[in-house]
Amino acid sequence: MSSSDLQNLYQQVILDHAKQKHGYGLRDDASGSSHQINPTCGDEVTLNVHPSAPGRIASISWEGHGCSISTASASLLSDIVDDDSTEDITAKIAAFRELMQSKGALDGDEELLGDAVALAGVSKYVTRIKCAMLPWVALEDALAH
Amino acid sequence: MRPETLDLTAIRADFPILSREVNGHPFVYLDSGATSQKPRQVLDAERHFVENFTSAVHRGAHTVAGEATELFEEARARVARFVGVAADEIVWTSNATEGINLIAYGMSNASVGRGGKPAERFRLSAGDEIVVTEAEHHANLVPWQELAARTGATLRVIGLEDDGRLRLDEAAAIIGPRTKVVAFTHVSNVLGIVNPVETLVELAHAVGALVVLDACQSAPHLPLDLGSLGVDFAVFSGHKMLGPTGVGVLYGRRELLNALPPFLTGGSMITTVTLTETEYLPAPARFEAGTQRVSQAIALSSAMDYLDGVGMATIESHESSLGLRLLDGLGAIPGVRILGPGADAGVERVGLASFVVDGIHSHDVGQFLDDRGIAVRVGHHCAQPVHRRFGATATTRISTYLYNTADEVDAAVQAVADARSFFGVDR
Numbered sequence: 001m002s003s004s005d006l007q008n009l010y011q012q013v014i015l016d017h018a019k020q021k022h023g024y025g026l027r028d029d030a031s032g033s034s035h036q037i038n039p040t041c042g043d044e045v046t047l048n049v050h051p052s053a054p055g056r057i058a059s060i061s062w063e064g065h066g067c068s069i070s071t072a073s074a075s076l077l078s079d080i081v082d083d084d085s086t087e088d089i090t091a092k093i094a095a096f097r098e099l100m101q102s103k104g105a106l107d108g109d110e111e112l113l114g115d116a117v118a119l120a121g122v123s124k125y126v127t128r129i130k131c132a133m134l135p136w137v138a139l140e141d142a143l144a145h
Numbered sequence: 146m147r148p149e150t151l152d153l154t155a156i157r158a159d160f161p162i163l164s165r166e167v168n169g170h171p172f173v174y175l176d177s178g179a180t181s182q183k184p185r186q187v188l189d190a191e192r193h194f195v196e197n198f199t200s201a202v203h204r205g206a207h208t209v210a211g212e213a214t215e216l217f218e219e220a221r222a223r224v225a226r227f228v229g230v231a232a233d234e235i236v237w238t239s240n241a242t243e244g245i246n247l248i249a250y251g252m253s254n255a256s257v258g259r260g261g262k263p264a265e266r267f268r269l270s271a272g273d274e275i276v277v278t279e280a281e282h283h284a285n286l287v288p289w290q291e292l293a294a295r296t297g298a299t300l301r302v303i304g305l306e307d308d309g310r311l312r313l314d315e316a317a318a319i320i321g322p323r324t325k326v327v328a329f330t331h332v333s334n335v336l337g338i339v340n341p342v343e344t345l346v347e348l349a350h351a352v353g354a355l356v357v358l359d360a361c362q363s364a365p366h367l368p369l370d371l372g373s374l375g376v377d378f379a380v381f382s383g384h385k386m387l388g389p390t391g392v393g394v395l396y397g398r399r400e401l402l403n404a405l406p407p408f409l410t411g412g413s414m415i416t417t418v419t420l421t422e423t424e425y426l427p428a429p430a431r432f433e434a435g436t437q438r439v440s441q442a443i444a445l446s447s448a449m450d451y452l453d454g455v456g457m458a459t460i461e462s463h464e465s466s467l468g469l470r471l472l473d474g475l476g477a478i479p480g481v482r483i484l485g486p487g488a489d490a491g492v493e494r495v496g497l498a499s500f501v502v503d504g505i506h507s508h509d510v511g512q513f514l515d516d517r518g519i520a521v522r523v524g525h526h527c528a529q530p531v532h533r534r535f536g537a538t539a540t541t542r543i544s545t546y547l548y549n550t551a552d553e554v555d556a557a558v559q560a561v562a563d564a565r566s567f568f569g570v571d572r
Binding site: 003005006009010015040041042043065066067068069071125128131 | 168169505506507508509512513516523524525529532538539567568569
């Protein structure tokens with residue numbers, strides 16, 4: 001009915017996160033915010049970062065609409081930002097970007113990326129990498145502002 | 146005369162790509178609204194030209210340059226015949242987008258006084274109005290927004306009925322003495338419906354406004370006679386009608402083209418150049434600065450030979466039956482909403498449908514179809530306003546062409562139905 005590649009792309013954890021979105025709903029008290037758009041499909045995400053101390057991020061909150069890959073990616077991202085230093089978050093973003101650019105060669109570092117490694121299958125689909133990256137780019141941008 | 150049916154086996158054999166596999170399945174190409182496949186005959190024509198006639202068209206004085214120039218101009222005449230106009234009313238462009246920008250920038254130049262008295266009718270200033278519709282592709286919207294911003298003119302928009310048809314009452318109210326240009330699409334690239342060109346031409350001409358027709362989705366799919374439609378300008382792209390990328394067509398009525406100030410300037414479009422000023426050639430040369438896309442123009446004329454060989458009325462009829470099959474099939478799937486009128490609305494439309502599957506984003510629908518080797522378009526198809534009008538950010542679009550079969554349409558419809566169970570929205 002559907003190929004193993006497709007099952008690998010849309011792992012159950014991704015379909016679950018696309019429906020039960022973690023971190024959804026923008027909260028106030030943000031130290032930074034970013035709005036990102038994927039111009040080819042009009043998908044968008046707005047992401048706030050909430051500080052716990054100077055240089056530390058307690059959590060993120062987000063809103064937006066998009067495909068299951070970008071939605072699940074934002075949801076998974078909100079799970080792995082948990083009172084981290086901005087350096088740690090920057091490292092996570094770098095690891096995720098490397099995973100997305102790996103063309104299927106990497107499985108992803110689960111210690112760093114948690115359940116977000118389930119998105120590894122996206123790296124084989126060049127047209128979908130932007131979908132998965134959208135919230136991570138928003139986080140990167142929010143930290144810079 | 147009843148259109149003949151297509152010899153699909155013979156046609157499909159002309160398109161090598163249609164026999165390849167994608168993701169372990171036969172390739173099903175249902176994205177011709179974005180770009181069409183190219184038959185061997187067109188590729189051969191371009192190669193034959195490049196191998197035997199490459200030389201500087203309209204410049205060289207040697208034998209081959211003369212031959213190439215003749216072939217280039219024959220290609221122009223061929224394109225003119227395809228749409229029922231004269232050869233000197235056809236300007237080569239890169240694509241339809243460039244064609245619309247050529248008109249808009251020509252008017253912009255007229256608005257700052259270029260072109261003198263003959264160009265007066267192209268001048269825009271505060272108080273003048275440019276009219277478009279809510280269904281336009283960005284290519285027939287953004288250049289007019291920019292022209293309005295540069296000249297102080299006002300952009301006005303004809304809205305859509307809930308079923309996607311143009312609001313003709315609104316068109317009649319908006320198009321008035323201030324209107325200078327009415328620009329609209331012949332066939333919507335999202336809704337697939339054929340707009341009533343004659344009605345809009347009548348409204349525009351009654352107030353002396355110019356009509357610009359976006360024929361990108363009609364020229365490939367319907368018999369098109371621009372002369373009898375009475376439009377002032379029209380544009381379309383070669384790559385959507387079996388031709389190569391990089392070549393498009395602008396049609397303009399002769400007296401208009403000869404009065405419109407040029408857009409791109411430089412070599413080959415001049416008569417006399419001094420260090421301070423220049424006189425321009427008549428149309429079409431005045432709009433063809435620099436080295437032209439020669440082999441692409443040759444290939445496009447070959448595409449028109451191919452299309453006319455099959456017969457545009459035959460193609461229209463074939464695609465109309467595929468389109469109805471598509472609407473019927475999609476319409477029977479729960480949770481699928483088609484933008485524009487359904488199969489029973491009796492509105493003329495081409496073989497194209499954009500739709501929303503409740504609970505599944507179009508990217509995910511497209512991914513599921515792609516897994517079965519079925520290529521469709523997902524996103525906003527360069528037409529955000531019409532998506533917004535119908536409450537969608539993105540849709541999945543299935544679009545046909547002469548080489549598609551009923552089985553391919555059925556396979557796509559089945560895949561849409563199966564996507565619902567894969568993503569768990571059928572429960």
